[in-house]
Protein backbone atom coordinates (compact mmCIF):
# COMPACT_ATOMS: atom_id res chain seq x y z
CA UNK A 544 0.00 0.00 0.00
CA UNK A 545 1.21 3.55 -0.75
CA UNK A 546 2.74 5.36 2.23
CA UNK A 547 0.71 8.30 3.55
CA UNK A 548 2.98 11.26 4.24
CA UNK A 549 1.50 14.20 6.09
CA UNK A 550 3.35 17.48 6.55
CA UNK A 551 2.08 20.20 8.88
CA UNK A 552 3.31 23.55 7.55
CA UNK A 553 3.89 24.99 4.09
CA UNK A 554 7.15 26.83 4.70
CA UNK A 555 10.75 26.21 3.69
CA UNK A 556 11.18 23.03 5.76
CA UNK A 557 7.86 21.57 4.58
CA UNK A 558 8.56 22.12 0.87
CA UNK A 559 12.12 20.78 1.09
CA UNK A 560 10.75 17.68 2.83
CA UNK A 561 8.07 17.20 0.18
CA UNK A 562 10.70 17.40 -2.57
CA UNK A 563 12.94 14.88 -0.81
CA UNK A 564 10.06 12.45 -0.18
CA UNK A 565 8.97 12.62 -3.80
CA UNK A 566 12.46 12.00 -5.10
CA UNK A 567 12.60 8.69 -3.15
CA UNK A 568 8.97 7.65 -3.25
CA UNK A 569 7.22 8.40 -6.55
CA UNK A 570 3.93 6.77 -5.53
CA UNK A 571 3.40 7.78 -1.89
CA UNK A 572 0.44 9.98 -0.96
CA UNK A 573 1.81 13.38 -0.01
CA UNK A 574 -0.36 15.94 1.80
CA UNK A 575 0.66 19.38 3.07
CA UNK A 576 -1.64 21.02 5.60
CA UNK A 577 -1.05 24.65 6.48
CA UNK A 578 -2.98 27.53 7.96
CA UNK A 579 -0.97 30.14 6.04
CA UNK A 580 -3.43 31.58 3.47
CA UNK A 581 -0.63 32.50 1.04
CA UNK A 582 1.12 29.12 1.15
CA UNK A 583 4.83 29.00 0.41
CA UNK A 584 6.82 32.23 0.04
CA UNK A 585 10.10 33.77 1.13
CA UNK A 586 9.90 35.19 4.63
CA UNK A 587 13.39 36.79 4.41
CA UNK A 588 12.06 38.49 1.27
CA UNK A 589 9.47 40.36 3.36
CA UNK A 590 12.16 42.86 4.39
CA UNK A 591 12.67 43.84 0.73
CA UNK A 592 8.94 43.85 0.14
CA UNK A 593 8.59 46.37 2.97
CA UNK A 594 11.19 48.69 1.48
CA UNK A 595 9.55 48.42 -1.95
CA UNK A 596 12.55 46.72 -3.58
CA UNK A 597 10.69 43.46 -4.22
CA UNK A 598 7.16 43.20 -5.62
CA UNK A 599 4.86 40.76 -3.87
CA UNK A 600 4.73 38.26 -6.74
CA UNK A 601 8.52 37.71 -6.53
CA UNK A 602 8.19 36.43 -2.96
CA UNK A 603 6.76 33.18 -4.29
CA UNK A 604 9.44 30.70 -5.43
CA UNK A 605 6.96 27.99 -6.52
CA UNK A 606 4.40 28.05 -9.32
CA UNK A 607 1.33 25.82 -9.54
CA UNK A 608 3.30 23.81 -12.07
CA UNK A 609 6.00 23.11 -9.44
CA UNK A 610 3.38 21.77 -7.04
CA UNK A 611 1.85 19.65 -9.81
CA UNK A 612 5.26 18.26 -10.62
CA UNK A 613 5.64 17.20 -6.99
CA UNK A 614 2.21 15.58 -7.02
CA UNK A 615 1.46 16.99 -3.63
CA UNK A 616 -2.02 17.75 -2.29
CA UNK A 617 -2.39 20.97 -0.32
CA UNK A 618 -5.00 21.70 2.28
CA UNK A 619 -5.52 25.13 3.80
CA UNK A 620 -6.46 24.31 7.40
CA UNK A 621 -5.22 24.51 10.97
CA UNK A 622 -4.17 21.35 12.70
CA UNK A 623 -5.67 21.44 16.20
CA UNK A 624 -4.31 18.22 17.64
CA UNK A 625 -2.02 15.31 17.00
CA UNK A 626 -3.00 11.79 18.05
CA UNK A 627 0.04 9.54 17.75
CA UNK A 628 -1.79 6.47 19.14
CA UNK A 629 -4.15 6.37 16.14
CA UNK A 630 -1.70 7.98 13.67
CA UNK A 631 -4.03 10.91 12.98
CA UNK A 632 -4.09 14.67 13.12
CA UNK A 633 -7.31 16.49 13.93
CA UNK A 634 -8.19 19.71 12.11
CA UNK A 635 -9.96 22.56 13.85
CA UNK A 636 -13.20 21.58 12.07
CA UNK A 637 -12.83 18.08 13.64
CA UNK A 638 -11.86 16.38 10.41
CA UNK A 639 -9.28 13.65 10.96
CA UNK A 640 -6.36 12.94 8.65
CA UNK A 641 -4.47 9.66 8.91
CA UNK A 642 -0.71 9.34 8.34
CA UNK A 643 2.04 6.74 8.28
CA UNK A 644 4.80 9.37 8.53
CA UNK A 645 4.23 12.86 9.90
CA UNK A 646 6.44 15.95 9.74
CA UNK A 647 5.90 18.88 12.07
CA UNK A 648 7.31 21.91 10.23
CA UNK A 649 5.28 24.47 12.14
CA UNK A 650 7.93 27.20 12.33
CA UNK A 651 7.97 29.95 14.92
CA UNK A 652 5.99 33.05 15.79
CA UNK A 653 6.98 36.47 17.09
CA UNK A 654 6.93 36.60 20.85
CA UNK A 655 4.60 39.25 22.21
CA UNK A 656 5.34 41.16 25.39
CA UNK A 657 2.68 41.39 28.08
CA UNK A 658 2.21 45.13 28.20
CA UNK A 659 -0.81 47.35 28.65
CA UNK A 660 -1.97 48.40 25.19
CA UNK A 661 -0.59 45.53 23.06
CA UNK A 662 -4.12 44.80 21.81
CA UNK A 663 -4.53 48.28 20.28
CA UNK A 664 -4.97 48.73 16.56
CA UNK A 665 -1.62 49.85 15.20
CA UNK A 666 0.53 47.42 17.21
CA UNK A 667 2.24 45.21 14.63
CA UNK A 668 4.76 42.38 14.27
CA UNK A 669 6.44 40.83 11.23
CA UNK A 670 5.86 37.10 10.93
CA UNK A 671 4.18 36.78 7.58
CA UNK A 672 2.93 38.42 4.42
CA UNK A 673 -0.28 39.65 6.03
CA UNK A 674 1.77 41.39 8.74
CA UNK A 675 3.89 43.06 6.07
CA UNK A 676 0.76 44.20 4.21
CA UNK A 677 -0.67 45.57 7.47
CA UNK A 678 2.51 47.56 8.12
CA UNK A 679 2.43 48.99 4.60
CA UNK A 680 -1.23 49.96 4.90
CA UNK A 681 -0.30 52.04 7.92
CA UNK A 682 2.70 53.75 6.35
CA UNK A 683 1.68 57.26 5.41
CA UNK A 684 3.91 60.24 5.06
CA UNK A 685 4.05 62.30 8.20
CA UNK A 686 3.23 59.37 10.40
CA UNK A 687 5.38 58.38 13.34
CA UNK A 688 6.33 54.86 14.44
CA UNK A 689 8.08 53.30 17.40
CA UNK A 690 10.02 50.06 16.83
CA UNK A 691 11.17 47.79 19.64
CA UNK A 692 13.63 44.86 19.46
CA UNK A 693 17.31 44.13 19.16
CA UNK A 694 17.76 41.77 16.19
CA UNK A 695 17.44 41.60 12.40
CA UNK A 696 13.64 41.78 12.14
CA UNK A 697 13.34 44.97 14.20
CA UNK A 698 15.94 46.59 11.98
CA UNK A 699 14.16 45.36 8.85
CA UNK A 700 10.98 47.02 10.03
CA UNK A 701 12.90 50.23 10.83
CA UNK A 702 14.35 50.25 7.31
CA UNK A 703 10.99 49.48 5.72
CA UNK A 704 9.35 52.37 7.58
CA UNK A 705 12.23 54.68 6.70
CA UNK A 706 11.87 53.80 3.02
CA UNK A 707 8.19 54.76 3.29
CA UNK A 708 8.97 58.12 4.86
CA UNK A 709 7.62 57.27 8.28
CA UNK A 710 9.31 59.14 11.13
CA UNK A 711 10.83 56.35 13.20
CA UNK A 712 11.96 56.00 16.80
CA UNK A 713 13.99 52.87 17.47
CA UNK A 714 14.05 51.74 21.09
CA UNK A 715 17.02 49.66 22.24
CA UNK A 716 16.95 48.01 25.60
CA UNK A 717 20.74 47.98 25.95
CA UNK A 718 23.53 50.35 25.10
CA UNK A 719 23.91 49.25 21.50
CA UNK A 720 22.33 47.44 18.56
CA UNK A 721 22.33 43.58 18.55
CA UNK A 722 24.97 43.39 21.23
CA UNK A 723 24.82 39.60 21.54
CA UNK A 724 26.02 39.01 17.98
CA UNK A 725 27.81 42.17 16.84
CA UNK A 726 30.85 43.68 18.52
CA UNK A 727 30.84 47.30 19.55
CA UNK A 728 32.34 48.67 16.33
CA UNK A 729 29.83 46.77 14.21
CA UNK A 730 26.92 47.97 16.32
CA UNK A 731 28.13 51.56 16.04
CA UNK A 732 28.50 51.32 12.25
CA UNK A 733 24.87 50.23 12.00
CA UNK A 734 23.62 52.84 14.47
CA UNK A 735 25.54 55.62 12.74
CA UNK A 736 24.01 54.73 9.40
CA UNK A 737 20.53 54.66 10.90
CA UNK A 738 21.04 58.07 12.46
CA UNK A 739 22.22 59.44 9.13
CA UNK A 740 18.93 58.22 7.67
CA UNK A 741 17.05 60.21 10.30
CA UNK A 742 16.13 57.34 12.61
CA UNK A 743 15.97 58.42 16.23
CA UNK A 744 17.70 55.89 18.46
CA UNK A 745 16.81 55.62 22.14
CA UNK A 746 19.30 53.59 24.17
CA UNK A 747 18.48 51.91 27.50
CA UNK A 748 14.82 52.39 26.71
CA UNK A 749 12.01 49.94 27.34
CA UNK A 750 8.30 50.21 26.84
CA UNK A 751 6.12 50.55 29.91
CA UNK A 752 2.80 50.99 28.13
CA UNK A 753 1.27 51.55 24.73
CA UNK A 754 -1.17 54.41 24.88
CA UNK A 755 -4.38 54.46 22.91
CA UNK A 756 -7.21 56.68 21.77
CA UNK A 757 -10.49 55.15 20.60
CA UNK A 758 -8.89 51.71 20.32
CA UNK A 759 -5.92 52.93 18.25
CA UNK A 760 -2.28 53.54 19.11
CA UNK A 761 -1.65 57.15 20.14
CA UNK A 762 1.81 56.85 21.67
CA UNK A 763 4.05 54.94 24.03
CA UNK A 764 5.22 55.50 27.54
CA UNK A 765 8.77 54.39 28.33
CA UNK A 766 9.87 52.92 31.63
CA UNK A 767 11.78 56.08 32.43
CA UNK A 768 8.57 58.06 32.08
CA UNK A 769 8.93 59.60 28.61
CA UNK A 770 6.04 59.78 26.18
CA UNK A 771 6.53 59.41 22.43
CA UNK A 772 3.49 60.16 20.29
CA UNK A 773 3.06 57.75 17.38
CA UNK A 774 0.44 55.92 15.33
CA UNK A 775 2.33 52.64 14.88
CA UNK A 776 4.22 50.39 17.30
CA UNK A 777 6.20 47.48 15.85
CA UNK A 778 7.49 44.80 18.20
CA UNK A 779 10.19 42.27 17.22
CA UNK A 780 11.78 41.03 20.42
CA UNK A 781 12.31 37.39 19.48
CA UNK A 782 10.47 34.32 18.31
CA UNK A 783 8.97 31.23 19.90
CA UNK A 784 8.97 27.88 18.10
CA UNK A 785 5.42 26.60 17.63
CA UNK A 786 5.66 23.52 19.80
CA UNK A 787 2.04 23.48 21.02
CA UNK A 788 0.88 20.51 18.89
CA UNK A 789 3.87 18.46 19.94
CA UNK A 790 3.55 19.40 23.59
CA UNK A 791 -0.10 18.51 23.91
CA UNK A 792 0.53 15.16 22.19
CA UNK A 793 3.24 14.36 24.75
CA UNK A 794 6.28 14.63 22.44
CA UNK A 795 9.54 15.61 24.15
CA UNK A 796 9.99 19.39 23.87
CA UNK A 797 12.22 21.96 25.44
CA UNK A 798 12.42 25.33 23.71
CA UNK A 799 11.72 23.50 20.46
CA UNK A 800 10.67 19.96 19.56
CA UNK A 801 13.49 17.65 20.52
CA UNK A 802 14.75 15.44 17.70
CA UNK A 803 17.49 12.87 17.25
CA UNK A 804 20.08 12.96 14.48
CA UNK A 805 17.49 11.61 12.01
CA UNK A 806 15.19 14.51 12.97
CA UNK A 807 12.87 11.95 14.47
CA UNK A 808 10.93 13.12 17.55
CA UNK A 809 10.38 11.08 20.70
CA UNK A 810 7.29 9.51 19.08
CA UNK A 811 7.53 6.86 16.35
CA UNK A 812 6.76 8.02 12.84
CA UNK A 813 6.79 11.72 13.77
CA UNK A 814 9.58 14.01 12.56
CA UNK A 815 10.28 17.72 13.06
CA UNK A 816 12.34 20.22 11.04
CA UNK A 817 12.95 23.95 10.63
CA UNK A 818 12.44 26.73 13.17
CA UNK A 819 10.46 24.43 15.44
CA UNK A 820 13.15 21.74 15.82
CA UNK A 821 15.77 21.77 18.51
CA UNK A 822 18.75 19.96 17.08
CA UNK A 823 21.99 18.65 18.55
CA UNK A 824 24.96 20.89 17.85
CA UNK A 825 28.24 18.95 17.91
CA UNK A 826 30.20 22.21 18.26
CA UNK A 827 28.61 23.12 21.61
CA UNK A 828 27.40 19.70 22.72
CA UNK A 829 23.92 21.16 23.24
CA UNK A 830 20.60 21.04 21.43
CA UNK A 831 20.07 24.46 19.84
CA UNK A 832 17.63 26.46 17.75
CA UNK A 833 18.55 27.87 14.34
CA UNK A 834 15.87 30.11 12.89
CA UNK A 835 17.48 30.36 9.48
CA UNK A 836 15.97 29.78 6.06
CA UNK A 837 18.91 27.67 4.82
CA UNK A 838 18.82 25.51 7.92
CA UNK A 839 15.06 24.93 7.52
CA UNK A 840 15.65 23.76 3.92
CA UNK A 841 18.54 21.48 4.92
CA UNK A 842 16.59 19.95 7.81
CA UNK A 843 13.43 19.57 5.74
CA UNK A 844 15.39 17.69 3.10
CA UNK A 845 16.92 15.27 5.60
CA UNK A 846 13.61 14.75 7.42
CA UNK A 847 11.97 13.97 4.07
CA UNK A 848 14.65 11.41 3.20
CA UNK A 849 14.21 9.71 6.55
CA UNK A 850 10.42 9.73 6.20
CA UNK A 851 10.84 8.00 2.83
CA UNK A 852 12.95 5.30 4.45
CA UNK A 853 16.41 6.55 3.45
CA UNK A 854 18.11 6.62 6.86
CA UNK A 855 20.23 9.79 6.71
CA UNK A 856 21.67 11.59 9.72
CA UNK A 857 21.46 15.37 9.84
CA UNK A 858 24.80 17.04 10.38
CA UNK A 859 24.33 20.54 11.65
CA UNK A 860 26.36 22.72 9.38
CA UNK A 861 28.09 25.96 10.16
CA UNK A 862 25.36 28.62 10.41
CA UNK A 863 25.55 31.12 7.60
CA UNK A 864 23.36 34.14 7.01
CA UNK A 865 23.67 36.90 4.49
CA UNK A 866 21.57 39.80 5.61
CA UNK A 867 21.46 43.56 5.31
CA UNK A 868 22.00 45.81 8.28
CA UNK A 869 21.24 49.48 7.68
CA UNK A 870 21.94 49.02 3.99
CA UNK A 871 25.19 47.12 4.55
CA UNK A 872 25.36 43.55 3.33
CA UNK A 873 26.54 41.50 6.28
CA UNK A 874 27.46 37.83 6.40
CA UNK A 875 27.62 36.00 9.69
CA UNK A 876 29.39 32.65 9.68
CA UNK A 877 29.91 30.03 12.38
CA UNK A 878 30.56 31.26 15.89
CA UNK A 879 31.01 34.98 16.32
CA UNK A 880 30.58 34.75 20.08
CA UNK A 881 29.26 37.78 21.89
CA UNK A 882 27.21 35.81 24.42
CA UNK A 883 23.58 35.90 25.44
CA UNK A 884 21.39 38.93 25.74
CA UNK A 885 18.30 39.23 27.87
CA UNK A 886 16.88 41.39 25.06
CA UNK A 887 15.71 38.28 23.31
CA UNK A 888 12.77 36.32 24.56
CA UNK A 889 14.06 33.23 22.85
CA UNK A 890 15.88 33.67 19.63
CA UNK A 891 15.49 36.31 16.94
CA UNK A 892 14.60 35.76 13.29
CA UNK A 893 17.39 34.81 10.95
CA UNK A 894 19.45 33.92 13.99
CA UNK A 895 21.46 30.96 15.21
CA UNK A 896 22.25 30.20 18.82
CA UNK A 897 25.64 29.01 17.64
CA UNK A 898 26.59 32.61 16.96
CA UNK A 899 26.27 33.45 20.63
CA UNK A 900 28.71 30.92 21.98
CA UNK A 901 31.71 32.44 23.66
CA UNK A 902 34.41 30.27 22.17
CA UNK A 903 37.94 29.77 23.27
CA UNK A 904 39.30 31.87 20.43
CA UNK A 905 41.12 35.04 19.61
CA UNK A 906 39.58 37.83 17.64
CA UNK A 907 41.21 39.66 14.78
CA UNK A 908 39.53 42.53 13.04
CA UNK A 909 40.02 45.18 10.40
CA UNK A 910 37.67 48.01 9.67
CA UNK A 911 37.90 50.53 6.89
CA UNK A 912 34.93 52.79 6.78
CA UNK A 913 32.06 50.41 5.96
CA UNK A 914 34.12 47.38 4.99
CA UNK A 915 34.74 45.36 8.06
CA UNK A 916 36.01 41.88 8.67
CA UNK A 917 36.12 40.09 12.00
CA UNK A 918 37.35 36.54 12.40
CA UNK A 919 37.43 34.22 15.37
CA UNK A 920 40.55 32.10 15.31
CA UNK A 921 40.69 28.89 17.32
CA UNK A 922 43.94 27.02 17.97
CA UNK A 923 44.11 25.51 14.50
CA UNK A 924 41.10 26.67 12.54
CA UNK A 925 38.71 29.57 12.06
CA UNK A 926 35.58 29.25 14.19
CA UNK A 927 33.61 32.07 12.67
CA UNK A 928 33.64 35.35 10.81
CA UNK A 929 31.55 38.44 10.30
CA UNK A 930 31.90 40.29 7.00
CA UNK A 931 30.32 43.72 6.60
CA UNK A 932 30.29 45.63 3.33
CA UNK A 933 32.55 44.15 0.66
CA UNK A 934 31.57 40.48 0.41
CA UNK A 935 34.51 39.15 -1.63
CA UNK A 936 35.69 37.01 1.25
CA UNK A 937 32.44 35.74 2.67
CA UNK A 938 32.17 32.51 0.66
CA UNK A 939 35.87 31.68 1.01
CA UNK A 940 35.55 32.25 4.76
CA UNK A 941 32.47 30.04 4.90
CA UNK A 942 34.37 27.22 3.21
CA UNK A 943 37.42 27.67 5.43
CA UNK A 944 35.26 27.60 8.58
CA UNK A 945 33.12 24.70 7.36
CA UNK A 946 36.16 22.60 6.38
CA UNK A 947 38.04 23.53 9.54
CA UNK A 948 40.99 24.46 7.37
CA UNK A 949 44.27 24.33 9.26
CA UNK A 950 45.29 27.98 9.63
CA UNK A 951 48.53 27.28 11.51
CA UNK A 952 50.68 28.84 8.73
CA UNK A 953 48.96 32.23 9.06
CA UNK A 954 47.54 32.22 12.58
CA UNK A 955 50.28 34.34 14.15
CA UNK A 956 50.10 36.83 11.27
CA UNK A 957 46.34 37.09 11.56
CA UNK A 958 46.61 38.05 15.19
CA UNK A 959 49.16 40.84 14.67
CA UNK A 960 47.43 44.17 15.46
CA UNK A 961 48.56 45.64 12.12
CA UNK A 962 47.66 42.55 10.07
CA UNK A 963 45.96 43.05 6.72
CA UNK A 964 43.33 40.43 7.36
CA UNK A 965 41.75 40.63 3.95
CA UNK A 966 45.04 40.05 2.12
CA UNK A 967 46.08 37.24 4.47
CA UNK A 968 42.76 35.42 4.12
CA UNK A 969 42.66 35.92 0.34
CA UNK A 970 46.20 34.53 -0.04
CA UNK A 971 45.53 31.62 2.30
CA UNK A 972 42.26 30.83 0.50
CA UNK A 973 43.95 30.77 -2.90
CA UNK A 974 46.56 28.27 -1.62
CA UNK A 975 44.02 26.16 0.24
CA UNK A 976 41.70 25.96 -2.73
CA UNK A 977 44.53 24.92 -5.03
CA UNK A 978 45.63 22.19 -2.62
CA UNK A 979 42.05 20.95 -2.28
CA UNK A 980 41.46 20.99 -6.03
CA UNK A 981 44.63 18.91 -6.47
CA UNK A 982 43.80 16.35 -3.74
Ligand SMILES: Cc1cc2nc3c(=O)[nH]c(=O)nc-3n(C[C@H](O)[C@H](O)[C@H](O)COP(=O)(O)OP(=O)(O)OC[C@H]3O[C@@H](n4cnc5c(N)ncnc54)[C@H](O)[C@@H]3O)c2cc1C
Nearest residue numbers: 552554555556578579586622649650817818834835836893
Ligand atom coordinates in the same frame (compact mmCIF):
# COMPACT_ATOMS: atom_id res chain seq x y z
C1 LIG B 1 10.68 38.98 8.45
C2 LIG B 1 11.59 37.79 8.45
C3 LIG B 1 12.91 37.94 8.06
C4 LIG B 1 13.77 36.83 8.06
N1 LIG B 1 15.05 37.01 7.63
C5 LIG B 1 15.87 35.95 7.54
C6 LIG B 1 17.18 36.08 7.00
O1 LIG B 1 17.64 37.17 6.66
N2 LIG B 1 17.93 34.97 6.88
C7 LIG B 1 17.49 33.74 7.26
O2 LIG B 1 18.23 32.76 7.11
N3 LIG B 1 16.26 33.59 7.79
C8 LIG B 1 15.44 34.66 7.93
N4 LIG B 1 14.19 34.50 8.46
C9 LIG B 1 13.82 33.20 9.05
C10 LIG B 1 13.36 32.17 8.03
O3 LIG B 1 12.39 32.73 7.20
C11 LIG B 1 12.83 30.98 8.80
O4 LIG B 1 13.92 30.39 9.49
C12 LIG B 1 12.17 29.94 7.88
O5 LIG B 1 11.11 30.51 7.17
C13 LIG B 1 11.67 28.77 8.72
O6 LIG B 1 10.96 27.88 7.91
P1 LIG B 1 9.98 26.80 8.56
O7 LIG B 1 9.51 25.98 7.40
O8 LIG B 1 10.62 26.12 9.70
O9 LIG B 1 8.77 27.63 9.19
P2 LIG B 1 7.76 28.69 8.56
O10 LIG B 1 8.27 29.25 7.29
O11 LIG B 1 7.43 29.61 9.65
O12 LIG B 1 6.49 27.81 8.21
C14 LIG B 1 5.72 27.20 9.20
C15 LIG B 1 4.30 27.09 8.70
O13 LIG B 1 3.55 26.21 9.56
C16 LIG B 1 2.23 26.70 9.63
N5 LIG B 1 1.63 26.17 10.86
C17 LIG B 1 2.08 26.30 12.13
N6 LIG B 1 1.25 25.66 12.99
C18 LIG B 1 0.26 25.12 12.24
C19 LIG B 1 -0.90 24.37 12.55
N7 LIG B 1 -1.19 23.99 13.81
N8 LIG B 1 -1.73 24.00 11.55
C20 LIG B 1 -1.44 24.33 10.26
N9 LIG B 1 -0.35 25.05 9.90
C21 LIG B 1 0.48 25.45 10.88
C22 LIG B 1 2.39 28.22 9.65
O14 LIG B 1 1.22 28.84 9.21
C23 LIG B 1 3.55 28.41 8.68
O15 LIG B 1 3.12 28.67 7.39
C24 LIG B 1 13.31 35.57 8.47
C25 LIG B 1 11.97 35.41 8.85
C26 LIG B 1 11.10 36.52 8.85
C27 LIG B 1 9.68 36.35 9.27
